[in-house]
Amino acid sequence: MTLEETFEKIDAVMEKLSDDSLPLEESFAVYKEGMELLDGCRKIIDDVEKKVTKLAEENDT
Known part of the structure; x- marks a missing residue:
């Protein structure tokens, strides 16, 4: 997923x-x-940040 x-x-x-x-139980499920x-967004952004850092380091050498 993008x-x-x-x-x-x-x-x-x-x-x-x-x-x-929205019923309370369903609210908890939707919240989860x-x-x-x-959490998935954080992982995607972390991966992109690592790639950008790596590219920046490669350009510095």
């Missing part, structure tokens, strides 16, 4: 969580899904 796709899913999670009629998506 970072953009993940952001779209996070937006959908936020919309669901803003619905006051959102946290897992955020």
